[in-house]
Amino acid sequence: MKKIKFGLITSLTLILIVSGYILVTKSHQSISSTTYNKDSSLYIDFVDEKLKHIVYEVNLKKFKEKNLLKKDLKDYPTSAYSKKDKILYFTEETRNKDQQLFQQELYKNMYKKRKQLTYNFNYVDFLRLDDHRNIIYMRVLLDSNDRDFHVAKMDLNTKEIKVFNKENKNNSVVWFDYNPKTQQLLMINKSIKEEAKNINLSNEKDQPLKAPKYTATIFKEKDNSTKRIFSAHKFIDSAALSPDGEKILFSWKNSIDPEASSTISLFDIQTKKEKVVLKDSKELINVHQPLYSKGGNGFYFIADLNKVIKNKTTNTQMHPSTIKFFDFNSNEIEDVWFKENGTPINIYL
Template identity: 30%
Template sequence: MKKIITIIVAAAIVLAAGIFAIIHFSAPEKEQTQSDRPDLLVSMTDQKLMTSYYKNNKVLHKEKMTDYPASALDRKHNILYYTNTDESGVKRLIKLELKTGKKTTLYSGKEYVDELSLSKDGSKLFMRYNQPEERNFHLASFDLKTKSFTVIYPKLSDKDETVSFYQYDQNSGKSVLLHYSESEDYKKTDEANSKGIDPEPTNMRISLADEKHEKEIKTIAKFINDIAISPDGKTIVFTSTDAEGEKTAIYELDLETKKYQSIIADGRDFTLIDSAEPQFSKDGKTIYFLAEAKGAKILKDDAGNEANVRTIFAYDRDTKKVSKEWEQSNGIINGFTVLN
C-alpha cells in the first residue's frame, strides 16, 4: 500500500506516506489580508528540480531537490526544518534560521525521515522514521536539544506494522495514524500478480497515539493514502482510490459512530490526485486539499517527463461548495501543511 507522488520529473517518488506547497491567489503579488485565510507551508519543485519552500506567498528557502521534501516551520522563532539526501545516500535533517541564513545539520545518517511536524512548544519534531535495511516505517519524535530519536509506534521490535501516513495535532499532542501490515500487503499483491488481477485492498488501521499510548479507532479495507483529524477531534478525513486507481474520493469518518462517507469527488472544475492531503482549517469549517484544476498546465522536464500543475482547493463543510484557494504554474506542489 505504497503512497506514490509524481513530482514533475524523473519518475515518481515512492512514499509510504506526506506531508507540504506555494500560495498564489487571484492577486499573487499581494499579501493575504483576509483573516479567514489559513497560513500554509508549501513545498514546490520546478522543472530544474529546484525545490522552493513557502509560507503563504513568501519564499523561505530554495534548494536543489535530492529526495522527496519534508519540512516544518517554527513561526515563533522563524526556523525552517527540512530534509535532504546527499549523493551517497546519507540522510540529513537541517535547521535553517531564516533571519540569518545559518544552517545546522541536526542529524546525518542512514535513517530515513519524512512528514515533519513541530511540537507545540517547539522542542521536538515528529516524523515517519525508517531504520536502515528495514522496510516498515514508525512514528517517531526527534528531541531538538538532545538530538535523539524516540520511536513511538510501532515498537522497533515490530518488523511488520508500518505507518504509511500520520498527522500531528499540536493542541492535543496526539497524532492520527494510518498503518497496516507489510506482510498482508505483500501477500495480497503477490496473489494478485500471480492471477493477473487487481489486488484486494489491505486492511488499513486508523489509530490515535501520543508519546505513550496508541488506540486503534477503526479498520477499513480500502486503498487509503493519507489522513487528517478535525480540530475538535470528532472527525477524520482521508483520501481513497479504487483498485484500478481511476476513481479517487475524500471520505469523512465520524469518530463517534465509526461510519464514513464520501464528501468530495472529482468535480466539474477539478480532478483529485491519489494523495489529496485533506486538512482542516483551524475552526474546522473548511477542508483544504490538492487536485488538478480543469485545463491544468502540463510541465515537462529535460528528460521529457510530464506532470500536471496542482492546485489547492477549499471545501466549505456547510455549503458543500469547492473553491480554488491557490495555484502556481511554474512548478509542481509536492505537498502543503495548514499551519493555523
C-alpha cells in the same frame, strides 16, 4: 497486465508522482479567500520545473507569498516551519545517500548555515512540528534493510529521540498527523506482508492489485494510550485529525492507478460513521492531502485540474495542480493558491 513490483508502492512512488507532474510553462499564481483566512499562513512544499524544492509561506490575509527555502530536489520534499524561532526544518540527502533531518535559521531573509539533526536513520520524511513544546515528529526508516516506516519524535531542546512501536515489523506507517492542542498522534498503517501477498497474487493471476488492510490508530501522549479507530481495504494516501480530535479526514483510492478516481472521506470517531465529503469532478481530479483549518470549519486540499497541458520539453501530457479549500458550512470549494511552473506536494499551517 504489467507486473507490479513491491517497492513501487512505498515512498518511491511519491517521487515518481513529484517528477511526473512538473509543468514547464509560464509562471503564474493566484490567491483568493473568503472563509478560511482566519488562518494566518499556509506553508507549501513546492517542486518547480527545474526540480527545485521551494518552501513557500503564503499569507492568507494579505495574499502574499514568501520564499523560505530553495534547494535541489533529491528525494521526497517535506518541511516544517517554526514561527516562534524562525527555523525551517526539512529533509535532505546526505553524503552517505541516506535522508536525514536538517534545520536552517531564517533571519531577515538571510540564510544561515544548515545544521544536521539526525544521523542514524536510513530515511526521514513527513514532518509535523509542535512549536510550543519544541518537539518535531517525523516518519522514518530505521536502517537500510527496514521496510516498515515508523513515527519518531525529537525533543529539539535536548535532541533526545523516541521511535514509536520500534519493534513492530509488519505495521508500516503510510501517513501520520499530529494535533498539538490535544497531543494526539494519528497514524495510518498497513501490513507489509499482506501487501506483498496481494502483489504476488496480482502478478500471478494478471489481475488488479487489491489494497491490504489500512488501519487508523490514535496515540494520546498525555496518558500514553493507544486506540484503534478504523480499518479499511482502501489505498489511503493521507489523513488529517480535526482540531478537537474527534474526526478524521482521509484521502483514498480503490486502485494504485494514477488515473483512478479519488475520494476524501470524513470519519466520526464517536459514531464510527464514514461520510464521503469530496470526490473527483468535472473540474478537479486526484483530490488528496486534506488539512483541517485551525477553526475546523473546513479543510485545505491538493487537487489536479481536470485538463491536460503538454510539456513541450519532454513531449508529455500532465495535469496542473492547485490548492483549494472546502467549507463545511456551505459545501463550497474556494480557490487558495495556484502556480503553473511546478507542483505543490505538501501543505501545512
